[in-house]
Amino acid sequence: MGDFIKHPFVDMPDRNPEQVIPNDSLMFTSEEKTQIQTWISRYPTADGAVMRGLWLAQEKFGFLPPEVIKLVAEEIGIPYANAYGVATFYTQYFKEKKGKHVLDICTCFSCQLCGGYDMLHYVEEKLGVHSGETTEDGMFTIQEAECLGACGSAPMLQITNGVFVHNLNKDKIDALLDALREGNVPAFTSVTLPQDEDDLGGNRRTDVTSVESYIVPPVSETLS
Amino acid sequence: MEAKKTKAGDWRSYQRVLLPPVKDLHKLDVYENNEGYKALREVLTTAKWDPTSVTNEVKKSGLKGRGGAGFPTGLKWSFMPPVDPNIPRFLCCNGDESEPGTFKDRQLMEYNPHLVFEGMLIASYAMSIKTGYLYIRGEFADWITLMEEELEKAYAKGYVGKNIMGSDFSCDIVIHKGAGAYICGEESSLMSSLEGQRAYPRVKPPFPAQKGVWGYPTTINNVETLACAPLIINKGGEWFSKIGAPSHPGPVLYGISGHVNRPGVFEYPTGMLITDLIDEVAGGMRGGKKLKALIPGGSSTPILRADMIEGVTMDADSLRDAGSMMGTSGMLIMDEDVDIVSWLRRITHFYHHETCGQCTPCREGTGWLENIVTRLDEGNGQLRDLDILLDLCTQMEGRTVCALADAAAWPVRYTIDRFRSEFEAKCSTDSVPGGGVLETA
Numbered sequence: 114m115g116d117f118i119k120h121p122f123v124d125m126p127d128r129n130p131e132q133v134i135p136n137d138s139l140m141f142t143s144e145e146k147t148q149i150q151t152w153i154s155r156y157p158t159a160d161g162a163v164m165r166g167l168w169l170a171q172e173k174f175g176f177l178p179p180e181v182i183k184l185v186a187e188e189i190g191i192p193y194a195n196a197y198g199v200a201t202f203y204t205q206y207f208k209e210k211k212g213k214h215v216l217d218i219c220t221c222f223s224c225q226l227c228g229g230y231d232m233l234h235y236v237e238e239k240l241g242v243h244s245g246e247t248t249e250d251g252m253f254t255i256q257e258a259e260c261l262g263a264c265g266s267a268p269m270l271q272i273t274n275g276v277f278v279h280n281l282n283k284d285k286i287d288a289l290l291d292a293l294r295e296g297n298v299p300a301f302t303s304v305t306l307p308q309d310e311d312d313l314g315g316n317r318r319t320d321v322t323s324v325e326s327y328i329v330p331p332v333s334e335t336l337s
Numbered sequence: 338m339e340a341k342k343t344k345a346g347d348w349r350s351y352q353r354v355l356l357p358p359v360k361d362l363h364k365l366d367v368y369e370n371n372e373g374y375k376a377l378r379e380v381l382t383t384a385k386w387d388p389t390s391v392t393n394e395v396k397k398s399g400l401k402g403r404g405g406a407g408f409p410t411g412l413k414w415s416f417m418p419p420v421d422p423n424i425p426r427f428l429c430c431n432g433d434e435s436e437p438g439t440f441k442d443r444q445l446m447e448y449n450p451h452l453v454f455e456g457m458l459i460a461s462y463a464m465s466i467k468t469g470y471l472y473i474r475g476e477f478a479d480w481i482t483l484m485e486e487e488l489e490k491a492y493a494k495g496y497v498g499k500n501i502m503g504s505d506f507s508c509d510i511v512i513h514k515g516a517g518a519y520i521c522g523e524e525s526s527l528m529s530s531l532e533g534q535r536a537y538p539r540v541k542p543p544f545p546a547q548k549g550v551w552g553y554p555t556t557i558n559n560v561e562t563l564a565c566a567p568l569i570i571n572k573g574g575e576w577f578s579k580i581g582a583p584s585h586p587g588p589v590l591y592g593i594s595g596h597v598n599r600p601g602v603f604e605y606p607t608g609m610l611i612t613d614l615i616d617e618v619a620g621g622m623r624g625g626k627k628l629k630a631l632i633p634g635g636s637s638t639p640i641l642r643a644d645m646i647e648g649v650t651m652d653a654d655s656l657r658d659a660g661s662m663m664g665t666s667g668m669l670i671m672d673e674d675v676d677i678v679s680w681l682r683r684i685t686h687f688y689h690h691e692t693c694g695q696c697t698p699c700r701e702g703t704g705w706l707e708n709i710v711t712r713l714d715e716g717n718g719q720l721r722d723l724d725i726l727l728d729l730c731t732q733m734e735g736r737t738v739c740a741l742a743d744a745a746a747w748p749v750r751y752t753i754d755r756f757r758s759e760f761e762a763k764c765s766t767d768s769v770p771g772g773g774v775l776e777t778a
């Protein structure tokens with residue numbers, strides 16, 4: 114049997130996982146409950162609010178173990194199976210505990226051709242873990258991401274479902290990892306429109322402190 | 338330099354309209370000072386406009402969807418059934434933007450969010466809709482926050498909500514945050530996602546206009562498509578129809594990435610020569626390298642070899658004749674050093690990762706495409722693998738619930754078709770002559 118042929122397979126979740134979030138902290142505050150009710154009111158049926166509910170829960174608990182998904186389902190008033198189905202459909206919902214900072218490094222085709230894999234491998238080497246793994250100190254999880262919609266500033270990465278870091282290079286990654294270790298997440302960065310550089314002399318937004326311009330993308334060493 | 342005659346006309350002196358050069362246009366007061374919400378006011382408060390005349394103006398403009406399929410927008414709006422006061426109707430604005438190579442909607446939302454809101458409101462008025470959902474992919478968290486802040490300001494000023502500008506038209510806008518799934522950009526999947534279900538696409542018919550979100554009449558348009566609506570009202574459908582290629586008119590956001598000196602999002606008319614876009618707009622090839630190939634509009638549009646683009650312009654007709662499609666106008670430019678097989682391997686990985694798994698040809702097919710292209714890339718492939726791949730594509734195309742299977746098959750089919758010798762060169766030579774036996778698990 115050829116080893117190189119891997120049949121697509123699906124990981125089956127553990128049916129009876131141990132509860133990780135203790136019962137006494139497994140609840141929403143009254144403000145959070147009000148927020149969820151507001152979201153529910155924006156859809157014809159309560160189901161529509163499940164994605165927002167899961168987002169809120171993930172921000173609060175860090176990830177979505179079954180008991181948290183159940184909590185969301187109960188708060189919204191939908192069957193647990195539905196909420197579980199939604200939580201497991203989307204990649205941004207974390208089904209297991211991740212590092213404090215999750216680095217989603219884009220290696221999809223534009224980034225691939227502009228050094229996305231070079232950046233991924235550099236981070237892997239620096240942190241001593243592979244894509245999909247978490248460092249021993251629980252500080253970083255590295256993931257290989259699909260196109261994040263910022264191909265013009267490739268290669269790029271996203272930090273824990275939040276800030277985008279554009280035009281990556283090794284120095285930038287060194288500085289980024291140091292900053293994150295100290296708890297400093299970089300600010301939102303606006304990427305200029307090349308035509309604005311011509312017409313407005315730079316970025317059009319005066320309310321952002323961090324601005325980057327599109328640059329000549331780097332040459333990639335490897336494509337996989 | 339003497340201007341070449343193209344469908345895009347005198348594009349070097351083109352004045353941007355979707356992203357006009359105005360500082361801080363994303364702020365409501367700046368937007369208001371630059372004709373912001375003027376189109377909406379005119380539509381709601383002057384006798385000239387009623388829902389039908391707005392739709393007709395959009396038809397007259399010739400606007401075609403910017404989300405990938407290029408469907409005529411005015412025609413799509415007219416598919417909505419007659420108003421029944423007991424049946425709600427919905428608009429969905431598609432800001433899922435996950436097609437690899439596409440990054441224009443993100444910049445449009447960042448730099449001109451109110452144009453998107455105003456477009457949604459005008460579309461809602463034209464179709465007598467009272468709720469519009471703006472679906473934004475979850476990865477754009479920072480842009481969602483920005484849009485929510487600006488939306489709140491628009492509500493406070495009475496541009497959104499009850500009795501807008503004192504008229505009897507009321508309309509809410511709800512921003513829906515996705516959570517990372519390419520498939521949610523497909524319109525019926527987007528609807529499932531909004532409803533709080535797993536985002537499985539649905540069989541069409543029934544089409545969204547008949548049975549959309551929660552079973553009610555629904556229209557789905559891309560962010561950039563809807564952003565054109567206020568411009569059409571302000572300046573007229575005829576003005577719009579004269580911009581760019583007559584059969585596919587209007588301003589368009591070209592998202593250029595890859596091996597060019599100046600990648601980015603550029604606004605120009607449709608019908609731009611591809612060579613002008615690469616050589617002038619995007620500053621030419623990086624490091625003076627030669628162009629090898631390009632993708633005109635996102636990962637699913639067929640690849641074009643450098644020798645296929647002479648005189649080809651960015652509009653549906655010209656790209657069809659050249660053997661590709663306009664897609665999302667997210668162009669990926671590749672230089673002579675690119676290993677096409679390795680590159681294709683990454684695309685097949687993308688589709689395998691993103692299939693929703695509902696249909697067997699797509700769920701299994703995307704996996705096999707990735708497996709076989711991977712082994713070709715690793716030098717373990719056989720010549721006959723190329724035929725197996727093409728056969729697989731045939732088994733996938735047009736046989737599934739949604740077009741993701743086609744979108745996955747096309748890059749494989751056309752890349753093999755157009756770069757066959759590079760695939761053959763990577764095939765293993767120490768195998769049984771005529772190809773070995775495919776071992777299966």
Ligand SMILES: Cc1cc2nc3c(=O)[nH]c(=O)nc-3n(C[C@H](O)[C@H](O)[C@H](O)COP(=O)(O)O)c2cc1C
Nearest residue numbers: 402403404431433434435522523524558559562740
């Ligand atoms: C697999 C797949 C993914 C899609 N992704 C997007 C997307 O991210 N954004 C988008 O606007 N349209 C996307 N579309 C196209 C939509 O289904 C739909 O045609 C479009 O939003 C309609 O808007 P338009 O008429 O304004 O172009 C996708 C289609 C398919 C088949």
Ligand code: SF4
Nearest residue numbers: 693695696699737739
């Ligand atoms: S074609 Fe693929 S993505 Fe589309 S519904 Fe079928 S399995 Fe899902």
Ligand code: FES
Nearest residue numbers: 219224261263264
């Ligand atoms: S390919 Fe990396 S952001 Fe699009």
